[in-house]
Amino acid sequence: MRVLPLLWQALWWHHFFLLWSIIDGQTRYSIPEELKQGSVVGNLAKDLGLGLSEIFDRKLRVASEAGKQYFSVDAGKGELVVNDRIDREALCGQSASCVLPLQVVIEDPLQLFRVEVEIQDINDNAPRFPSNDIALEIAESTVVGVRFPLESAIDPDVGSNSLKSYTLSKDECFSIRVKEVAGGRKVPELILAKLLDREKKAVHKLLLTALDGGNPVKSGSSQISIKVLDINDNVPAFEKSLYKVSINENAAEGAMIVQTKASDMDDGQNGEIEYSFGAHTSDSVLSVFNIDHASGTIFLKGKLDFESTSNYEIDISAKDKGSPRMEGHCTVQVEVLDVNDNAPEIILTSHPKPVREDSPSGTVVALISARDLDSGDNGKVTLQLPKKSQFALKPSFSQNYALVTSGVLDRENVSEYNIDITATDSGSPPLSSKKTISVSITDVNDNSPVFTQPSYNVYLKENGVPGSILYSVSASDLDFGENAKISYSILDSKVQDVSVSSYVYINSDNGSIYSMHSFDYEKLKVFQIQVQAKDQGSPSLSSNTTVHVFILDQNDNAPAVIYPSSAALGSLSHQRMPRSAKAGHLVTKVTAVDADSGHNAWISYKLAEATDASLFTVNLYTGEVRTKRAVSEQDDSSQRLLIEIKDDGEPVQSSTVTVSILLEDGLHEPILDLRQKMAEPSKKNGRITLYLILSLASVSVLSLLTFLILTVKCIRNSRSSGSCCMRRTDCDDYKNPNRNLQIQLNTDGPIKYVEVLGGDMLSQSQSFRSCMSPMSEYSDFTLIKPSSTTDFKEVISVLDASLPDSTWTFESQQVNSLQHPRGTKTGLCGRKSSW
Ligand SMILES: *[C@@H]1O[C@H](CO)[C@@H](O)[C@H](O)[C@H]1NC(C)=O
Ligand SMILES: *[C@@H]1O[C@H](CO)[C@@H](O)[C@H](O)[C@H]1NC(C)=O
Numbered sequence: 001m002r003v004l005p006l007l008w009q010a011l012w013w014h015h016f017f018l019l020w021s022i023i024d025g026q027t028r029y030s031i032p033e034e035l036k037q038g039s040v041v042g043n044l045a046k047d048l049g050l051g052l053s054e055i056f057d058r059k060l061r062v063a064s065e066a067g068k069q070y071f072s073v074d075a076g077k078g079e080l081v082v083n084d085r086i087d088r089e090a091l092c093g094q095s096a097s098c099v100l101p102l103q104v105v106i107e108d109p110l111q112l113f114r115v116e117v118e119i120q121d122i123n124d125n126a127p128r129f130p131s132n133d134i135a136l137e138i139a140e141s142t143v144v145g146v147r148f149p150l151e152s153a154i155d156p157d158v159g160s161n162s163l164k165s166y167t168l169s170k171d172e173c174f175s176i177r178v179k180e181v182a183g184g185r186k187v188p189e190l191i192l193a194k195l196l197d198r199e200k201k202a203v204h205k206l207l208l209t210a211l212d213g214g215n216p217v218k219s220g221s222s223q224i225s226i227k228v229l230d231i232n233d234n235v236p237a238f239e240k241s242l243y244k245v246s247i248n249e250n251a252a253e254g255a256m257i258v259q260t261k262a263s264d265m266d267d268g269q270n271g272e273i274e275y276s277f278g279a280h281t282s283d284s285v286l287s288v289f290n291i292d293h294a295s296g297t298i299f300l301k302g303k304l305d306f307e308s309t310s311n312y313e314i315d316i317s318a319k320d321k322g323s324p325r326m327e328g329h330c331t332v333q334v335e336v337l338d339v340n341d342n343a344p345e346i347i348l349t350s351h352p353k354p355v356r357e358d359s360p361s362g363t364v365v366a367l368i369s370a371r372d373l374d375s376g377d378n379g380k381v382t383l384q385l386p387k388k389s390q391f392a393l394k395p396s397f398s399q400n401y402a403l404v405t406s407g408v409l410d411r412e413n414v415s416e417y418n419i420d421i422t423a424t425d426s427g428s429p430p431l432s433s434k435k436t437i438s439v440s441i442t443d444v445n446d447n448s449p450v451f452t453q454p455s456y457n458v459y460l461k462e463n464g465v466p467g468s469i470l471y472s473v474s475a476s477d478l479d480f481g482e483n484a485k486i487s488y489s490i491l492d493s494k495v496q497d498v499s500v501s502s503y504v505y506i507n508s509d510n511g512s513i514y515s516m517h518s519f520d521y522e523k524l525k526v527f528q529i530q531v532q533a534k535d536q537g538s539p540s541l542s543s544n545t546t547v548h549v550f551i552l553d554q555n556d557n558a559p560a561v562i563y564p565s566s567a568a569l570g571s572l573s574h575q576r577m578p579r580s581a582k583a584g585h586l587v588t589k590v591t592a593v594d595a596d597s598g599h600n601a602w603i604s605y606k607l608a609e610a611t612d613a614s615l616f617t618v619n620l621y622t623g624e625v626r627t628k629r630a631v632s633e634q635d636d637s638s639q640r641l642l643i644e645i646k647d648d649g650e651p652v653q654s655s656t657v658t659v660s661i662l663l664e665d666g667l668h669e670p671i672l673d674l675r676q677k678m679a680e681p682s683k684k685n686g687r688i689t690l691y692l693i694l695s696l697a698s699v700s701v702l703s704l705l706t707f708l709i710l711t712v713k714c715i716r717n718s719r720s721s722g723s724c725c726m727r728r729t730d731c732d733d734y735k736n737p738n739r740n741l742q743i744q745l746n747t748d749g750p751i752k753y754v755e756v757l758g759g760d761m762l763s764q765s766q767s768f769r770s771c772m773s774p775m776s777e778y779s780d781f782t783l784i785k786p787s788s789t790t791d792f793k794e795v796i797s798v799l800d801a802s803l804p805d806s807t808w809t810f811e812s813q814q815v816n817s818l819q820h821p822r823g824t825k826t827g828l829c830g831r832k833s834s835w
């Protein structure tokens with residue numbers, strides 16, 4: 001559009017000067033551009049001085065110098081009218097004046113006129129920017145005052161209608177200034193009026209408007225987009241400068257503690273945050289906590305322990321990735337909460353001392369304290385002892401206790417206590433621990449030695465070897481050590497006027513009692529030993545026991561023939577009998593005694609040899625020698641009998657006696673003869689004679705009388721239906737040494753009971769009895785018992801069990817009571833005795 005007007009301009013100037021030379025006078029019209037077609041520019045005919053007829057006749061016409069016919073002539077009125085749209089900007093561009101030269105031609109005569117039409121500008125163009133959007137990028141740090149030239153707008157109009165000014169939409173950061181450059185072009189410049197802050201406004205949108213000077217004013221605008229380029233000018237900022245967290249000390253590894261969050265208003269890398277612990281974070285924090293660099297979450301890495309660290313202060317830094325890196329900080333305070341994770345502890349402040357068993361209640365045994373590492377209720381400890389304990393806990397000051405005895409201690413029952421102490425804290429759930437304290441109880445000599453039996457019965461065969469163990473007593477002591485060490489001793493007493501220590505001695509260590517000589521049953525039948533057991537405590541305790549020693553009879557005595565006393569006289573005894581004697585005639589009676597007792601003294605008689613065995617017989621039990629048949633004239637007048645006397649002991653002891661019998665005619669009084677013979681030795685010889693008298697008396701004359709007395713007594717005294725026991729409780733009767741032998745027999749013919757009493761032992765209030773049961777013919781008892789026992793039945797039952805029957809039972813045909821020189825009282829029982 002610019003090139004074209006210039007071309008037209010040149011052409012126009014050429015024609016103008018050509019026409020100027022031909023025509024004088026000029027007509028000029030002025031019209032605004034863009035008139036409507038047909039608009040009248042001016043009355044050409046009139047202005048040229050032509051009449052109306054001439055217009056037609058002389059063919060008035062307009063010739064355009066340019067190609068285009070913008071005007072034409074109205075043939076009727078001779079008016080110049082607009083034929084086409086006239087755009088000044090197209091015809092003349094930016095030139096200030098725009099004149100269209102016209103050639104008006106009239107023929108006959110040909111006349112050429114020049115007419116000029118000045119095209120006046122109207123404001124028909126708005127200013128226009130080359131582009132509607134302008135994009136700018138400005139760094140955030142750009143200093144105030146910097147100018148950014150912009151493209152200027154173009155307005156084809158000229159003059160006042162041309163571009164006049166620019167305006168900018170309101171923005172506090174930017175302003176506009178118009179700079180005139182050569183050629184009068186107005187260039188707008190954007191000026192930074194205030195520091196940009198991307199973080200506040202990342203993009204500024206401005207509207208640049210260009211205004212012309214027309215009326216009305218026309219305008220054009222362009223959108224300016226200013227993108228603010230980020231610089232790392234913001235520090236990452238945490239949401240909170242202090243995070244407070246509480247966490248249980250037993251939190252599991254990996255538990256999340258807290259998430260810290262920082263924000264950076266910068267963009268891109270400048271706003272990308274990396275979290276880390278502060279530069280000066282201690283190792284103790286680093287060992288326990290962990291931070292996620294991307295999210296800022298703090299995790300538990302190790303174990304928490306309230307007891308060692310109850311509080312952590314952790315510095316967290318957040319760094320962006322800009323350049324330089326900006327860093328923000330915050331603090332995380334971690335409070336560790338106590339959890340009851342420590343069991344209470346029991347501490348022995350002083351170790352338990354052994355306690356005497358006689359310690360009074362309340363004696364301090366040990367000092368104990370309790371401890372719990374937890375705090376608050378979790379650390380509050382209570383101690384407990386098992387129920388029914390012999391001990392108690394006495395609290396002293398805080399968490400300290402004294403273990404004291406409570407109640408009676410007995411080492412013999414419990415020598416060592418294991419005391420279980422339980423400590424429980426008040427946490428929830430409570431934790432507890434146990435400690436066992438051993439307390440040993442020391443012995444006090446509070447127990448006497450105790451013998452295994454209250455008294456001992458020892459049965460000892462006579463004629464034993466001196467120095468053999470007689471018996472072993474044993475005592476035990478519940479105490480300990482020296483207090484239980486027992487020594488045995490024999491308490492002095494008299495046995496037959498001799499100190500007992502001359503009979504026996506005791507091993508003081510083990511209680512074995514030894515005999516010091518052999519015993520003779522015929523001399524000593526029973527004695528007691530008082531044994532004392534004494535411990536070595538201080539003071540020592542002792543106890544006594546009695547050992548009853550019963551000497552058992554052995555068959556150590558052969559039967560001794562009393563009548564006929566061949567041995568004593570040193571010659572044969574001669575018996576006489578009449579020849580007229582019938583069968584069954586009592587020739588004589590052999591009497592023997594045995595110093596032993598029981599079976600050992602049970603004597604039997606047997607005819608061993610005879611001159612004529614068919615004539616005589618010897619009663620096995622009584623020793624009576626009788627004729628078997630009547631004596632005949634053929635019988636030898638001198639008969640000789642060898643009679644063997646045996647006891648029933650083991651081994652059997654025997655003796656023999658030879659009896660010679662003279663058969664005489666006319667002899668009638670053999671008994672008187674016997675009596676006379678018996679009476680004489682009795683006066684001469686002391687003891688044996690006396691026995692003989694007694695035996696004979698009991699056998700022959702007094703037997704009936706004695707039986708009668710016994711019958712009466714027995715009936716009066718017997719307690720049970722069949723048994724007949726004699727008892728002498730009145731000891732005074734036996735104290736008379738002159739009456740030191742008494743024989744008492746019962747009824748029914750055979751002797752059931754014989755009591756031989758001596759005097760000396762009676763002074764010690766001791767007597768012994770024999771009794772036999774009538775229930776069986778051969779089972780008899782001999783009872784020996786101190787007379788202080790009054791219940792006889794009890795005595796029977798005790799001894800019945802303990803006595804060896806065979807030893808103490810004897811049956812005899814003949815009872816011989818030997819009086820001991822010291823006055824021993826002997827009891828014998830006989831059954832089936834026939835005298
Ligand atoms: C012995 O100890 C037990 C418990 O150990 C107790 O029950 C009993 O009564 C005690 N006996 C005596 C005699 O002290
Ligand atoms: C006691 O000691 C003596 C000598 O050492 C010994 O012969 C005897 O057998 C002991 N008695 C007991 C019951 O041990």
Ligand SMILES: *[C@@H]1O[C@H](CO)[C@@H](O)[C@H](O)[C@H]1NC(C)=O
Nearest residue numbers: 491492530532542543544545
């Ligand atoms: C044992 O016997 C002795 C002598 O008879 C006496 O002194 C002592 O008290 C008795 N001891 C006991 C415990 O009976």
